[in-house]
Amino acid sequence: MVATSPNDAFVAFEHVQKSYDGVSLVVKDLNLSIGKGEFLTMLGPSGSGKTTCLMMLAGFETATHGRIMLDGVNINEVPPHKRGIGMVFQNYALFPHMTVGENLSFPLEVRGMGKSEREAKIMRALNMVQMGKFVNRRPAQLSGGQQQRIALARALVFDPSLVLMDEPLGALDKQLREHMQFEIKHLHESLGITVVYVTHDQGEALTMSDRVAVFNDGRIQQLAPPSDLYERPDNSFVAQFIGENNKLPGTIESLEGGKCTVRLETGEVIDATPVNVTEVGAKTLVSIRPERVEFKPEMMPAGAHTIDAEVMEFIYMGDLFRTRLKVAGSEDFVIKSRNTLGQRVLAAGEKIKIGWAPQDARALDPQ
Ligand code: ADP
Numbered sequence: 001m002v003a004t005s006p007n008d009a010f011v012a013f014e015h016v017q018k019s020y021d022g023v024s025l026v027v028k029d030l031n032l033s034i035g036k037g038e039f040l041t042m043l044g045p046s047g048s049g050k051t052t053c054l055m056m057l058a059g060f061e062t063a064t065h066g067r068i069m070l071d072g073v074n075i076n077e078v079p080p081h082k083r084g085i086g087m088v089f090q091n092y093a094l095f096p097h098m099t100v101g102e103n104l105s106f107p108l109e110v111r112g113m114g115k116s117e118r119e120a121k122i123m124r125a126l127n128m129v130q131m132g133k134f135v136n137r138r139p140a141q142l143s144g145g146q147q148q149r150i151a152l153a154r155a156l157v158f159d160p161s162l163v164l165m166d167e168p169l170g171a172l173d174k175q176l177r178e179h180m181q182f183e184i185k186h187l188h189e190s191l192g193i194t195v196v197y198v199t200h201d202q203g204e205a206l207t208m209s210d211r212v213a214v215f216n217d218g219r220i221q222q223l224a225p226p227s228d229l230y231e232r233p234d235n236s237f238v239a240q241f242i243g244e245n246n247k248l249p250g251t252i253e254s255l256e257g258g259k260c261t262v263r264l265e266t267g268e269v270i271d272a273t274p275v276n277v278t279e280v281g282a283k284t285l286v287s288i289r290p291e292r293v294e295f296k297p298e299m300m301p302a303g304a305h306t307i308d309a310e311v312m313e314f315i316y317m318g319d320l321f322r323t324r325l326k327v328a329g330s331e332d333f334v335i336k337s338r339n340t341l342g343q344r345v346l347a348a349g350e351k352i353k354i355g356w357a358p359q360d361a362r363a364l365d366p367q
Pocket of ligand 1: 020021026044047048050051052053
């Protein structure tokens, strides 16, 4: 399902570049192979080039350099309507003067399909998104969530093997968005389609995807399954962009056997795992997830270095406690602990020691 080389790819971007003004590149030498049946998400901040990549795959933008392959065929010169790709956008793009049924009929009519076959396909697609009863409504008579379901049905109605989605849930409220994430994921699984999905919402990307390509400044920073991105970020951009993250700047003091110690700028020494730092003396930014920091002495990993921390703020969040600490001179170090029975409640001003297993602190190149 996951394509690791262009040879077993269903979709492949090969050395693709894009410039809108002929001067600056908004997509820089993109190489990305997507397997048949894969759910791949392009995730990144606004302006990082995600939509441009999706539009080039759809055929609405042309690559300045490189080629895009679909099922082994170079599609650089193939017009959008001949690519056989379904698309869903944030703003639905339903035709307002047509009924739901007519909206869905449109992509079938342009493919020259007869009336009875069209009707069967329309009802099948509407039932997939639980909208069979709404075939005669107009878009204005539907809620935002219902309109987005219709947009989804319209993208699926002609049985495309590839569906592109650009922030399709961006206009919906949080609860509906989370519900639709599961619906899209289930449709993907049951239909076996390949999905390329664009979002700037990391929660959405982690929930839905087989793999996520994290974009920044026109380049993929890391391409990996959700758990790898969270547990093993390759660089400080990814560590910062995915989930919550504590950063401690320092210098590599020792480095051997896949472990290192780091001397922080304030003099303390901590344990970490070297990721992309290769020599003693190198500057580093150590990245640690808030839920991986331990403060209870009995839970501290054997042999771990501990460092002093002062509780600045303790926040009760129901299932979690969120505690902000002063660590190594900085006051924005956060730890999260589960609200379990008998969990010790920390108080502002309290002095504690914190530590972690070395594999949970990742020493990254600060660049
Ligand atoms: P994203 O989807 O990650 O927000 P985009 O692909 O939309 O990023 O944009 C990448 C860069 O390209 C941005 O700097 C944006 O301003 C620029 N850009 C996007 N579309 C156009 C366009 N049609 N003409 C000129 N510049 C554009």
